[in-house]
Amino acid sequence: MAKKEFKAESKRLLEMMVNSIYSQKEIFLRELISNASDAIDKMYYKALTDDSVTFDQDNFYIKVSTDKVNRTLTIADTGIGMTKDELEKNLGTIAESGSLAFKKENEIKDGHDIIGQFGVGFYSAFMVADSVKVISKAFGTDEAHQWESNGTDGYTIEPAEKDTTGTTITIKLKENAEEENYDDFLEENQLKSIIKKYSDFIRYPIKMNITVHQPKEDSEDNETEEVLEEQTVNSMVPIWRKNKSELTDEDYENFYQEKRYGFDKPLKHIHINVDGTIRYNAILFIPETMPFDYYSKEFEKGLELYSSGVLIMDKSPDLLPDYFSFVKGMVDSEDLSLNISREILQHDRQLKAIAKNIKSKIKSQLKSLLKEDREKYEKFYDSFGRQLKYGVYSDFGANKGDLQDLLMFYSSTEKKLVTLDEYVSRMPEDQKYIYYATGDSYDRIEKLPQTEMVADKGYEILFFTEDVDEFAIKMMREYKEKEFKNVSSGDLGLDTDDEKTDEDDKDAGENKELFEAMKDILGDKVTDVRISKRLKSHPVCLTTEGEVTIEMEKILQQMPDNQGVKAEKVLEINPNHTVFQSLKDAQGADNDKLQVYTNLLYNQARLIEGLPVEDPVEFTNDMWKALG
Numbered sequence: 001m002a003k004k005e006f007k008a009e010s011k012r013l014l015e016m017m018v019n020s021i022y023s024q025k026e027i028f029l030r031e032l033i034s035n036a037s038d039a040i041d042k043m044y045y046k047a048l049t050d051d052s053v054t055f056d057q058d059n060f061y062i063k064v065s066t067d068k069v070n071r072t073l074t075i076a077d078t079g080i081g082m083t084k085d086e087l088e089k090n091l092g093t094i095a096e097s098g099s100l101a102f103k104k105e106n107e108i109k110d111g112h113d114i115i116g117q118f119g120v121g122f123y124s125a126f127m128v129a130d131s132v133k134v135i136s137k138a139f140g141t142d143e144a145h146q147w148e149s150n151g152t153d154g155y156t157i158e159p160a161e162k163d164t165t166g167t168t169i170t171i172k173l174k175e176n177a178e179e180e181n182y183d184d185f186l187e188e189n190q191l192k193s194i195i196k197k198y199s200d201f202i203r204y205p206i207k208m209n210i211t212v213h214q215p216k217e218d219s220e221d222n223e224t225e226e227v228l229e230e231q232t233v234n235s236m237v238p239i240w241r242k243n244k245s246e247l248t249d250e251d252y253e254n255f256y257q258e259k260r261y262g263f264d265k266p267l268k269h270i271h272i273n274v275d276g277t278i279r280y281n282a283i284l285f286i287p288e289t290m291p292f293d294y295y296s297k298e299f300e301k302g303l304e305l306y307s308s309g310v311l312i313m314d315k316s317p318d319l320l321p322d323y324f325s326f327v328k329g330m331v332d333s334e335d336l337s338l339n340i341s342r343e344i345l346q347h348d349r350q351l352k353a354i355a356k357n358i359k360s361k362i363k364s365q366l367k368s369l370l371k372e373d374r375e376k377y378e379k380f381y382d383s384f385g386r387q388l389k390y391g392v393y394s395d396f397g398a399n400k401g402d403l404q405d406l407l408m409f410y411s412s413t414e415k416k417l418v419t420l421d422e423y424v425s426r427m428p429e430d431q432k433y434i435y436y437a438t439g440d441s442y443d444r445i446e447k448l449p450q451t452e453m454v455a456d457k458g459y460e461i462l463f464f465t466e467d468v469d470e471f472a473i474k475m476m477r478e479y480k481e482k483e484f485k486n487v488s489s490g491d492l493g494l495d496t497d498d499e500k501t502d503e504d505d506k507d508a509g510e511n512k513e514l515f516e517a518m519k520d521i522l523g524d525k526v527t528d529v530r531i532s533k534r535l536k537s538h539p540v541c542l543t544t545e546g547e548v549t550i551e552m553e554k555i556l557q558q559m560p561d562n563q564g565v566k567a568e569k570v571l572e573i574n575p576n577h578t579v580f581q582s583l584k585d586a587q588g589a590d591n592d593k594l595q596v597y598t599n600l601l602y603n604q605a606r607l608i609e610g611l612p613v614e615d616p617v618e619f620t621n622d623m624w625k626a627l628g
């Protein structure tokens, strides 16, 4: 059976491509400049194999110019040019890429990778053009040709005049429409910023005539006049391709500022050149200060993504895990699988591999910062420590292994931030748990009655002041096989087995009736009333049983989907406090008094925990009753 070829309605195909591939019209300039750069690179390759050709850098450039009267924009290059046949083949056939064919034929040299591969970029000009005129003279030929099209019904090719080798593309801009002002593409500043954004690291100079003000000749009162001056508007050399040894801290800082990654000075830069199964260059920064919108919905994480020096994406979110979302910077790789719009990636295998690599580099750099420059690390931690803790908590603790050694908490004994490793390495042999206490500030935690006994044992306590702290630690469960223990939790594990004397049981037995009476008074506000083993000087405190602690209850209750989760609270009484005797005296003898005392003590314990008094009027009534 004879096989038939598919037919394509080329006019419709072109229309669809032009209007549906790209999300932004300004991309056309990136595409035409990339083509010009490819054409110059082809001259570079020619010079490598043909001795009669010399590649003198000064002769190779791209020039962007405008004619406001005729509303045209011109992109000219001094590259390899196209013959009549090539014009026909490359520009007359959608998806025909002379550049891809060239790439296959030539061994591509580092730093001179050809950008084009799909054979569609050129047509993006029709997003902004009513018509496009291409005049080209191929290297080694005497004749030039002109290709012209309005993008809908075909093209014409005819002989033309051109002195030098290369290609000149002239775009007649579309008439302005309500939603689109095509005149923008005639504005110097606009063009300059599009070039800077996408094509800053094209290796060859992109020149423009820029308006400058200079003193007027023969003028006496410092008058100035506007003149046009040809300037190169792109930076050309990507600093990430440079050797690290050639670069100073200042170079990196300048790059950070130029790219507007932040208004601060970066705390640290990470320059990565990987050349193995995956190949990429990256310059990453750890900022010093937190962006003002960092913890808001508006903040977008991501790194700039370049492919062969051409900007593909402003913020590629897939390159950074959420817990390192504060990292700024860029990644450049030749190996990315781009889709034809160069906007998104079709296969993200390479991207995933790069992201994994980047993640471990950031982790190891933070670790070495912590080791080598504690002061700087603490500055970093002050800004972004919270994000690391979120990282430990999220994904059900999947990343805790990566992050646990980057965490720091304030220590009761060291009076400064310490790492978990430092804590554990200082633990006395008989200490079973890593103790922590929660509260609004270090000051308040320090005064918490619950900390007394643990502190008295000489054990270090970590102070948790951020809402995420306890959630993160609960997700970790343990560090180096040591479990975490809130000083307010039921069993503190302070007593050795022999210390757990019968005395406790005896105490509990003796006071059973008192505690039952108090529990009856408090109802379901507490799950139990009992003797405290952690209090020394304070008469009472609240502790919790089960998973939810008081601090967690406070946070959960603030959440919009608060489901009324409550901590199981236990009122603990210090048997060695004078108040205890008063309670005992009141029990049986004066039940009203016992009620007043119990409620007062319960509310005091709430206040110490930073919980509100449930009924302030009743509380003050109880006060005067107790005083009276």
Ligand SMILES: Nc1ncnc2c1ncn2[C@@H]1O[C@H](COP(=O)(O)OP(=O)(O)OP(=O)(O)O)[C@@H](O)[C@H]1O
Pocket: 031, 035, 036, 039, 077, 079, 080, 081, 082, 090, 091, 096, 097, 098, 099, 100, 115, 116, 117, 118, 119, 120, 121, 122, 123, 167
């Ligand atoms: N300025 C130019 N000088 C010389 N040849 C050019 C020029 N512009 C385009 N070409 C030729 O036309 C072909 C088609 O260009 P087009 O921009 O459509 O696709 P591409 O650059 O190959 O691929 P991509 O769609 O990935 O950009 C190129 O491969 C190249 O051979």
